[in-house]
Amino acid sequence: MLAGRRVVLGVTGGIAAYKAVEVCRRLVDLGAHVVPVMTEDATRFVGEVTLSALASEPVQRSLWREQDPIPHTALGQQADLVVVVPATARFLGTYAAGISDGLLAATVLATRAPVVVCPAMHTEMWEHPAVQENLATLRRRGVHVVEPGSGRLAGGDVGTGRLADPVDIVAAVTARLARSGGADLAGVTVVVSAGGTREAIDPVRFITNRSSGKQGHAIADAAAARGADVVLVTTVARPVPAGATVVRVDTAAEMADAVLAAAEHADVVVMAAAVADFRPAVAAPVKLRKTDGPPQLVLEPTVDILAELGRRRRPGQVLVGFAAETGDPEERALQKLRSKGADLVVANDVAAPGSGFDGDTNAVTIYGADGRRTVVGLSSKGEVAGAVLDRVVACRAARGPDDVTPPTRSDP
Numbered sequence: 001m002l003a004g005r006r007v008v009l010g011v012t013g014g015i016a017a018y019k020a021v022e023v024c025r026r027l028v029d030l031g032a033h034v035v036p037v038m039t040e041d042a043t044r045f046v047g048e049v050t051l052s053a054l055a056s057e058p059v060q061r062s063l064w065r066e067q068d069p070i071p072h073t074a075l076g077q078q079a080d081l082v083v084v085v086p087a088t089a090r091f092l093g094t095y096a097a098g099i100s101d102g103l104l105a106a107t108v109l110a111t112r113a114p115v116v117v118c119p120a121m122h123t124e125m126w127e128h129p130a131v132q133e134n135l136a137t138l139r140r141r142g143v144h145v146v147e148p149g150s151g152r153l154a155g156g157d158v159g160t161g162r163l164a165d166p167v168d169i170v171a172a173v174t175a176r177l178a179r180s181g182g183a184d185l186a187g188v189t190v191v192v193s194a195g196g197t198r199e200a201i202d203p204v205r206f207i208t209n210r211s212s213g214k215q216g217h218a219i220a221d222a223a224a225a226r227g228a229d230v231v232l233v234t235t236v237a238r239p240v241p242a243g244a245t246v247v248r249v250d251t252a253a254e255m256a257d258a259v260l261a262a263a264e265h266a267d268v269v270v271m272a273a274a275v276a277d278f279r280p281a282v283a284a285p286v287k288l289r290k291t292d293g294p295p296q297l298v299l300e301p302t303v304d305i306l307a308e309l310g311r312r313r314r315p316g317q318v319l320v321g322f323a324a325e326t327g328d329p330e331e332r333a334l335q336k337l338r339s340k341g342a343d344l345v346v347a348n349d350v351a352a353p354g355s356g357f358d359g360d361t362n363a364v365t366i367y368g369a370d371g372r373r374t375v376v377g378l379s380s381k382g383e384v385a386g387a388v389l390d391r392v393v394a395c396r397a398a399r400g401p402d403d404v405t406p407p408t409r410s411d412p
């Protein structure tokens with residue numbers, strides 16, 4: 001699965017360093033060429049010999065090697081991916097600040113390959129604003145953060161900060177490599193809807209919502225970059241991916257027509273648009289006058305496009321919905337997953353800092369009809385798009401293109 005892929009495995013000095021050994025073994029089992037790099041502190045927690053024996057080549061620790069004066073450049077340039085397990089608060093700080101204080105820090109600065117960091121530390125450190133701000137900086141720059149879990153920590157304390165499970169770390173690495181491999185959606189037709197619809201009251205006024213379309217366009221961009229044939233149905237004038245078929249629409253009815261038609265030939269449909277649930281039953285043909293008094297708006301429901309897609313689903317087609325909620329979105333997201341027949345629902349709390357409508361970041365949880373959930377902490381909308389498409393790819397792989405069975409609906 002990872003044959004021919006070169007992974008630099010960075011290990012920094014935290015108690016969870018012993019779990020890097022398990023990550024190393026699993027990556028090697030999947031066929032990756034694993035290049036281990038340890039910080040000096042890491043060697044206090046796990047034996048260099050152990051990692052050297054399990055990895056594809058001996059551990060490297062120093063910037064100062066006689067036979068190779070600039071080891072970090074080669075490590076960074078040749079890597080297909082760099083993963084840091086565990087990533088201590090100190091490592092995250094030096095990386096965010098761009099300080100190359102050792103071989104590993106120099107390597108992550110010298111690479112253009114994707115970087116995955118897996119933080120692990122005590123809860124107090126994890127929650128410290130300095131650490132969270134460093135993580136936000138790294139996320140904004142496209143670094144993938146595998147969030148720590150909650151559980152028993154060193155010294156017997158219990159809380160957030162425990163290194164993610166090695167299985168989940170390897171899954172994140174595999175997904176990121178598939179993405180950077182470039183073509184895991186080659187030949188796949190992906191329809192994406194984006195933006196908020198506008199429902200006319202009269203020729204000059206309309207009802208709309210705060211959607212900027214940025215998340216939907218980011219999904220279209222990411223899908224195109226991964227080789228998909230993209231059809232983008234959008235209400236907003238934003239840049240579109242080269243080669244995509246773009247359909248500009250305004251109203252929920254126009255969006256329904258365009259999406260349902262495109263979906264007849266699609267393998268994946270992502271409903272990122274904020275579609276009006278109701279529209280004025282009659283739009284006044286001429287501008288309403290103030291002197292006529294407050295208009296009595298009679299509203300009627302629009303077509304629920306996602307639910308309709310669920311009813312018309314083609315064999316093997318993957319359907320993705322969004323749930324922008326205020327407050328904890330879990331319950332409503334799970335309910336939408338079931339009621340609309342979607343495979344995935346991407347939920348966010350639009351009232352939470354950094355995950356509102358018009359920003360460049362988002363924080364989401366992706367709920368699957370298979371019971372799996374993926375938490376994507378505050379990240380760029382491009383990074384969120386990548387995580388959504390990773391789950392789409394996983395759905396397609398699990399189902400197979402000719403499988404006509406609808407997804408099993410179970411609560412996690």
Ligand code: CTP
Nearest residue numbers: 271273275276277303304305306321322323324
């Ligand atoms: N959606 C749709 N057609 C509609 C309304 C919503 O396809 N007429 C899609 C959205 O694009 C999104 C998902 O359904 O992917 C959830 O949208 P949301 O507005 O959150 O859900 P609603 O079913 O409208 O429920 P509510 O507004 O009560 O939360």
